[in-house]
Amino acid sequence: MLRIAVPNKGSLSGPAAEMLHEAGYQQRRESKELRIVDPENEVEFFYLRPRDIAIYVSSGRLDIGITGRDLLVDSGANAEEILPLGFARSTFRFAAKPGAVAGVEDLKGKTVATSYEGIVAKHLADRGIDASVVHLDGAVETAIELGVAEVIADVVETGTSLRNAGLEVFGEPIMTSEALVIRRTGADTEEPKVQQFLRRLQGVLVARTYVMMDYDIRAEHLEEAVAITPGLEGPTVSPLHNEGWVAVRAMVPTKEAQRIMDDLYAIGARAILTTAIHACRL
Numbered sequence: 001m002l003r004i005a006v007p008n009k010g011s012l013s014g015p016a017a018e019m020l021h022e023a024g025y026q027q028r029r030e031s032k033e034l035r036i037v038d039p040e041n042e043v044e045f046f047y048l049r050p051r052d053i054a055i056y057v058s059s060g061r062l063d064i065g066i067t068g069r070d071l072l073v074d075s076g077a078n079a080e081e082i083l084p085l086g087f088a089r090s091t092f093r094f095a096a097k098p099g100a101v102a103g104v105e106d107l108k109g110k111t112v113a114t115s116y117e118g119i120v121a122k123h124l125a126d127r128g129i130d131a132s133v134v135h136l137d138g139a140v141e142t143a144i145e146l147g148v149a150e151v152i153a154d155v156v157e158t159g160t161s162l163r164n165a166g167l168e169v170f171g172e173p174i175m176t177s178e179a180l181v182i183r184r185t186g187a188d189t190e191e192p193k194v195q196q197f198l199r200r201l202q203g204v205l206v207a208r209t210y211v212m213m214d215y216d217i218r219a220e221h222l223e224e225a226v227a228i229t230p231g232l233e234g235p236t237v238s239p240l241h242n243e244g245w246v247a248v249r250a251m252v253p254t255k256e257a258q259r260i261m262d263d264l265y266a267i268g269a270r271a272i273l274t275t276a277i278h279a280c281r282l
């Protein structure tokens with residue numbers, strides 16, 4: 001039975017459970033449940049604190065975990081990312097009162113508050129900057145107002161929390177993060193059960209990012225049309241009853257669907273339709 005760690009709280013937990021559900025796995029019904037068995041898929045899910053997941057996976061007791069890249073790096077655990085999942089996207093950045101700090105080189109002798117001590121201490125050490133790091137559990141933005149630190153390093157998504165606290169980012173992002181599937185470093189990812197799990201999640205990712213596009217076009221414009229919609233392995237082309245015309249079917253990225261429809265229309269395609277993909281195995 002495959003043993004998988006899933007975040008039990010915070011920004012990762014809802015989207016992770018939703019993705020697993022879309023991939024056909026049973027998920028817990030109550031937020032207090034700490035583990036469930038999905039006998040049909042031969043998987044056991046453990047609901048753990050996101051921060052602890054890399055540690056469990058590195059111990060080898062759990063086969064796979066879902067966590068954030070920033071949490072993985074911060075933990076220093078012996079685990080590696082095997083599939084990025086595209087949600088909980090964020091950057092990790094320094095911030096301070098406007099004008100208080102010119103750049104990272106200015107941090108010498110200052111105090112930095114953060115919940116990600118591992119990332120910050122390494123970032124400073126790599127640059128030979130001697131600054132103090134204070135660990136706080138959360139709501140780090142308030143640390144400056146309350147005099148605990150001059151600088152913070154925290155997760156930034158929209159920047160709203162920083163703005164509300166009257167703070168500004170400075171320097172380059174320390175890292176960019178998103179949710180990941182992780183595995184113990186060096187563990188065999190070719191194992192059939194692991195591969196099946198990854199293929200299912202990849203199916204969800206593809207279904208979320210692609211739509212199926214169908215259209216009719218005169219055969220003499222087919223090559224031009226195929227250049228616009230190359231599909232994954234190549235589009236399906238079928239003859240139409242109406243001589244001189246063909247029907248084309250190809251997957252296209254959802255974000256580009258409207259632009260692609262305009263381009264196809266411009267070269268003479270008609271009856272251009274898109275349909276959602278509910279599940280897929282590439």
Ligand SMILES: Nc1ncnc2c1ncn2[C@@H]1O[C@H](COP(=O)(O)OP(=O)(O)OP(=O)(O)O)[C@@H](O)[C@H]1O
Pocket residue numbers: 009010011012050051067068069070071088089090138155156157177178179
């Ligand atoms: N506002 C956000 N937008 C996107 N991702 C976020 C956001 N806040 C946290 N994350 C990501 O979620 C993960 C942190 O999960 P965790 O559950 O510890 O934090 P949280 O969502 O801040 O929850 P908590 O309420 O426990 O602080 C990290 O990978 C982080 O990058």
Ligand SMILES: O=P(O)(O)OC[C@H]1O[C@H](OP(=O)(O)OP(=O)(O)O)[C@H](O)[C@@H]1O
Pocket residue numbers: 137138139140141154155156157158159160161162
């Ligand atoms: O840039 P934004 O869109 O504002 O998002 C970033 C904020 O979201 C998270 O906070 P959370 O609500 O989890 O509280 P926490 O600081 O206590 O973890 C994170 O720690 C930032 O504070």
Ligand SMILES: [Mg+2]
Pocket residue numbers: 010138
């Ligand atoms: Mg938080």
